[in-house]
Amino acid sequence: MSEGIPGMQWTPPPAKIRQAASILLVSEGEKGRRIFWVRRGRKVSFGPGMYAFPGGKVEEADAEIEVRNAREEVAPFMVAAIREALEEVGILLAEGADGLSREELAEMRERLRGGVPFGKLLAERGLRLDGRRLVPAGRWFTPPFSPIRFDTRFFLARVEEEANGELDRGELAGGGWVEPARALSLWERGEAILHPPTHHALAALAGFPPEKAVSILRAPPYVDEEHVVHRIEFQRGIHVFPLRTETLPPHTHTNCVVVGTGDLVAIDPGATDPAEQERIARAIAEMEEEGRRLRAVLVTHHHGDHAGGAVALARRMGVPLWSSGAVARRLGGVDRTLVDGEVIELGGPMPMRLRCVLTEGHADGHLCFYDERSRAVIAGDMVADGSTIVIDPPEGKLGVYLDSLRKLLALPAGALYPAHGFPIPDGPALLEQYLAHREERLAQIRDCLSPDRSVSLADVVQTVYSDTPSFLRPVAERSALASLLELERRSLARRTDGGWTA
Numbered sequence: 001m002s003e004g005i006p007g008m009q010w011t012p013p014p015a016k017i018r019q020a021a022s023i024l025l026v027s028e029g030e031k032g033r034r035i036f037w038v039r040r041g042r043k044v045s046f047g048p049g050m051y052a053f054p055g056g057k058v059e060e061a062d063a064e065i066e067v068r069n070a071r072e073e074v075a076p077f078m079v080a081a082i083r084e085a086l087e088e089v090g091i092l093l094a095e096g097a098d099g100l101s102r103e104e105l106a107e108m109r110e111r112l113r114g115g116v117p118f119g120k121l122l123a124e125r126g127l128r129l130d131g132r133r134l135v136p137a138g139r140w141f142t143p144p145f146s147p148i149r150f151d152t153r154f155f156l157a158r159v160e161e162e163a164n165g166e167l168d169r170g171e172l173a174g175g176g177w178v179e180p181a182r183a184l185s186l187w188e189r190g191e192a193i194l195h196p197p198t199h200h201a202l203a204a205l206a207g208f209p210p211e212k213a214v215s216i217l218r219a220p221p222y223v224d225e226e227h228v229v230h231r232i233e234f235q236r237g238i239h240v241f242p243l244r245t246e247t248l249p250p251h252t253h254t255n256c257v258v259v260g261t262g263d264l265v266a267i268d269p270g271a272t273d274p275a276e277q278e279r280i281a282r283a284i285a286e287m288e289e290e291g292r293r294l295r296a297v298l299v300t301h302h303h304g305d306h307a308g309g310a311v312a313l314a315r316r317m318g319v320p321l322w323s324s325g326a327v328a329r330r331l332g333g334v335d336r337t338l339v340d341g342e343v344i345e346l347g348g349p350m351p352m353r354l355r356c357v358l359t360e361g362h363a364d365g366h367l368c369f370y371d372e373r374s375r376a377v378i379a380g381d382m383v384a385d386g387s388t389i390v391i392d393p394p395e396g397k398l399g400v401y402l403d404s405l406r407k408l409l410a411l412p413a414g415a416l417y418p419a420h421g422f423p424i425p426d427g428p429a430l431l432e433q434y435l436a437h438r439e440e441r442l443a444q445i446r447d448c449l450s451p452d453r454s455v456s457l458a459d460v461v462q463t464v465y466s467d468t469p470s471f472l473r474p475v476a477e478r479s480a481l482a483s484l485l486e487l488e489r490r491s492l493a494r495r496t497d498g499g500w501t502a
Contacts, residue, residue, distance in 0.1 A: 015144070015146065015147055015148060015149040016149065017141070017142075017149045017150065017151050018057055018058075018148075018149065018150050018151070019057065019058040019076075019077070019080075019150070019151050019152075020055060020056060020057050020058060020080070020150040020151065020152040020153075021055055021056070021058060021077040021078070021080035021081040021084065021152065021153050021154075021155065022052070022053045022054065022055030022081065022084075022152055022153075022154050022155070022197070023053060023054050023055060023081040023082070023084065023085050023093075023134070023154075023155050023156075023157055024053055024137060024154065024155065024156045024157065024201055024205070024217075025053075025054070025085065025089075025091060025157055025159050025165075026156060026157070026158055026159065026205065026210050027158075027159045027160075027177065028158070028209075028210075031177075031179075032179060033179065033180065033205065033209070033210075034177040034178060034179055034180075035053075035177070035178060035179075035180055035183070035201075035202070035205060036053070036054065036089060036091070036165055036175070036176065036177055036178075037051050037052065037053055037175050037176075037178055037183060037198070038051070038052060038053065038054060038088060038089065038167065038172045038174070038175035039051050039052075039172060039173045039174040039175050040052060040171065040172060040173065041169075041170075041171050041172055041173045042173065042426065042429070043171075044171055045148060046148050046150070047195060047422065048424075048425075049173070049193065049424065049425030049426050050193045050194065050195060050198075050425055051175075051183070051192045051193065051194055051198060052194075052195065052198050053154075053198065053201070054081075054084050054085045054088040054089050054091075055080075055081060055084050055088075055152065056080065056084040056087075056088075057080070057150075058076050058077055058079075058080040059080065059083075061117055061118065061119060062076040062077075062079040062080050062083065062118070063075070063076040063079075064119055065079045065118065065119045065122065065129065066128070066129070067079060067129045067130070067131045068128065068129065068130050068131060068132075069130055069131040069132045070129075070131025071131075074131070074136065074153070075131065077153040077155070078129065078131055078134050078155060079118070079129065081134060081153075081155045081157075082094065082129060082134070083112070083118045085157075086108070086109055086112060086118075087109065087112050087113060087168060088167070088168045088171065088172060089165035089166065089167060089168070089175070090105065090106070090109055090165055090166040090167075091159070091165050092105060092108070092127075093129075093133050093134070093157055094122060094127040094128065094129055095127060095128045095129070095130055096125065096126060096127045096128065097127060100125070104125075106166075108121050108125070113168070113170075133157055134155040134156070134157050135155060135156045135157070135210075135214055136153065136154075136155060136218070137154040137155055137156040137201070137214060137217040137218065138153075138154045138197070138200075138201075138217045138218050138219075138220060139151070139152065139153050139154070139227050140152050140154070140196070140197045140220075140223070140227055140228075140229065141226060141227045141228045142228075143228050143229065143230075143232075143242070144228070145242040145244075145252065145253040146422075147250065147386070151227075152197070154197065154201065154217065156210055156213075156214065156217065158210060165177070179206075180202045180203075180205040180206035181206045183202045183206075184199075184202050184203060184206055187199060187202075187235055187236060188235070188236040188350065189235075189373075189374060190235040190236075190238075190371070190373070190374025190375065190376050190414060190415060191374075192235075193234050193235055193415055193423055193425045194234060194235070195232075195234075196220070196222075196229045196231075196232055196233070197220070197229075199233070200217070200220045200221075201217060204216040204217050230283065231283065231286075234415075234417075234423050235374060235376065235415065236261065236350060237259060237260055237261045237346075237348075237350055237352055237371075238257060238259055238371070238376060238378075238417060239257065239258040239259075239287075240255050240256075240257055240417065240423070241255065241256045241257075241258065241279075241280055241283055242254070242255050242256075243255075243256050243269065243270060243271035243273075243276045243279070243280060243309070244271060244273060244276050245270045245271050245272070245273075245276075245304075245305040245308065246272075246304065246305060247270075247305040247420065248390060248475065249471070249472065250386060250387055251384065251387070251420035251421060253420070254268060254270040254271070254305045254306060254419050254420060255268065255417070255418070255419050255420065255421075256268055256269045256270070256271075256280050257378050257417055258283075258284065258287070259346065259352065259354060259369070259371070259378065260292065260295075260346040260348055260352060261292070261346075261348035261349045261350040261351075261352065262291075262292055262293065262346070262347050262348020262349060262351075263292070263293055263295050263345075263346040263347045263348055264284070264287065264292050264293060264294045264295060264346070265294070265295055265296050265297070265298050265322075265344065265346065265354070266280070266284060266294060266296075266297050266298070266313060267297075267298045267299070267300065267369060267378050267380075268298075268299055268300055268306040268307070268310075268380065268419055269297060269309040269310055269312075269313045270303075270304065270305045270306040270307060270308045270309055270310070270419075271308060271309045272304070272308040272309055276309070277309050277312055277313065277316075280309070280313065281313060281316055281317065284313075284317060292348070294317050294319050295319060295346070296314075296319050296320050296321070296322050296336075296344075297310050297313050297314040297317070297319060297320070297321050297322070298321075298322050298323065298338075298367075298369070299321075299322075299323045299327060299331070300366055300367050300368065300369075300378070300379075300380030300381065300419065301324075301327055301362070301363035301364075301365060301366040301367070301380060301381065302323075302326075302327045302330045302331050302363060302364075302365070303363060303381070305419075306380065306381070306419060307323075307327070307331055310331070310333075311331075311332070311333040314333070314335075320335035320336055321333055321334050321335050321336075322334065322335065322336045322337070322338055323337065323338065323365070323367070324337060324338055324339070324356075324358065324365035324366075324367050325337040325339070325365065326364045326365025327364075327365040327367075328365075330364075330365075338356045338367060339356065339358075340356060340357065340358035340367075341355065341356065341357075342355070342356045343355050343356075343372075344356070344369075350373075352371055352373060353371070353372040353373065354369045354370065354371060354372075354378075355369070355370040355372055356368075356369060356370075357369070357370050357377075357407065357408065357411070358404075359380075359382050359404035359407060359408065360397070360400050360401075360404060361391065361396065361397050361398065361399075361400035361401025361402070361403070361404045362381045362382065362389055362390075362391060362396055362401055362404075363381065363395060363396070364395055366380060366381065366382070366404075367380070368380055368382060368408065370411055370413075374414055374415070375411065375412060375413060375414030375415070375427075376414050376415045376416075376417060377408060377411070377413045377414070377415070377416050377417065377427060378417045379408070379416045379417055379418050379419070380418075380419050381418075381419055381420075382404060382405065382408065382416075382418075383416050383418045383424065383430055383431070383434060384418045384419070384420045384421055385418050385420060385421020385422045385423075385424065386421055387420070387421075388434070388437065388479075389401070389434075390475055390478060390479060391478070391479060391482035392478045392482070393478065393481050393482050393485055396478070396482055397482070397485075397486075398438065398442075398482045398483060398485065398486040399486050399489055399490075401438075402435060402438060405431050405434055405435055406431075406435070408427075408431055409428060409431045409432070409435075412428065413427040413428055413431065414427055415427055416430060416431075438483075441464070441479075441483060442483050442486060442487060444464050445460055445464055445480060445483045445484060445487065446487055446492055446493065446502065448460050448463050448464060449487075449493055449500055449501055449502035450501060450502055451501055451502045452501075453501065454496045454497075454498035454499040454500060454501050455499050455500050455501070456498070456499040456500075457477060457480060457481060457484070457499065457500070458477075459499070460480050460484070460500070461473065461476050461477050461480050464480065465479075465480065484500055
């Protein structure tokens with residue numbers, strides 16, 4: 001991502017809120033209390049690579065299925081939760097399901113995946129749903145910054161014995177029965193990236209039996225009256241606060257990432273809007289009231305959507321502002337310059353060490369911050385969730401940027417926390433994908449060129465970026481120019497008075 005580019009106009013459509021349901025399948029067997037969780041596959045639209053509980057969207061047909069002992073407005077959510085438990089993990093919470101053989105259950109599940117209505121499958125075998133089997137366990141709304149929003153009802157269901165769940169490998173990359181305390185340990189180490197509802201459920205069930213945990217599940221912390229969370233800690237010690245900024249589509253926010261469990265640093269408070277500045281200052285003050293301490297404000301690079309509110313936040317909180325030397329020369333007000341390889345020590349219940357990693361190419365002096373314990377990378381504008389990064393010449397240099405991607409890959413990187421969008425749990429896979437995409441794009445642009453005639457930049461954009469929306473054409477033009485300059489550096493293209501030749 002980057003700052004706005006001249007000629008670009010874009011107003012994002014409001015995200016439609018979709019109704020959804022999720023189910024906490026809990027067993028109290030010989031192995032102690034365990035819960036069934038799943039890891040979403042890379043290709044799902046929301047939360048790829050993250051751990052969650054079985055669940056999904058409420059379908060229109062869900063409202064047509066009878067649920068005994070359930071309120072009318074809640075029943076469709078219960079149906080969706082039960083249906084998703086069958087489809088995703090092969091567990092059916094229906095009266096009479098105990099009498100089904102494993103083969104019969106597998107057949108039902110396969111037909112459900114094939115599009116046979118859930119109600120028809122239940123009726124064929126005389127199965128009924130009872131609302132007493134599911135206990136309402138909270139309601140969460142996806143925050144407004146998300147391009148995909150859900151109104152999700154959570155339900156808790158006791159399973160007498162650990163059912164042999166079988167994962168849907170089409171949507172899921174892993175999962176199974178896990179002790180809540182072990183799941184939280186993986187979250188603490190950064191090996192399981194969790195959305196707030198998932199973390200809250202695990203924390204409640206790690207400390208209390210299901211019947212006592214319900215009241216805690218229904219009253220989560222840091223959630224407003226509209227069921228939207230205002231503190232997101234995807235892994236322990238890494239808090240993400242999306243702030244509305246003037247940035248490039250498809251995103252509308254820049255993540256201010258607050259790192260630490262005792263000592264804190266705030267990275268990229270880019271908002272210039274006073275209301276957004278007030279929001280991040282209030283959030284940090286809330287954390288300080290809990291016994292933490294902000295030590296400094298950091299910026300990854302000088303672009304306004306990252307550094308726009310940095311000086312203001314540092315002065316308001318009475319802490320220094322740190323950046324690379326190149327950023328300090330452009331930004332002003334920087335109190336300390338950081339160099340490649342320097343380590344920032346953060347004390348606290350879980351001490352953290354952030355290593356500064358110089359990653360130029362998108363912007364001069366761009367720094368990433370590498371958590372040496374979990375291998376998480378606060379990545380700034382090196383990557384983005386759901387989009388690529390704009391390399392805007394003359395400051396943007398594609399070859400340097402590709403080298404920086406390889407530098408992150410060699411760390412080795414773990415989860416990536418981009419400045420725009422959600423974290424990417426499998427960071428190395430995305431870095432490899434970025435490198436492959438850029439090389440593929442270079443090859444496409446090289447194929448547009450001929451040694452016999454000049455091709456204009458506009459012609460290259462028209463050919464290679466033909467499927468790009470019109471409002472993104474100014475961005476495509478800058479990216480195409482960066483690619484042509486990189487081909488020139490590799491002696492594969494030449495500038496002429498009329499454009500470019502091979």
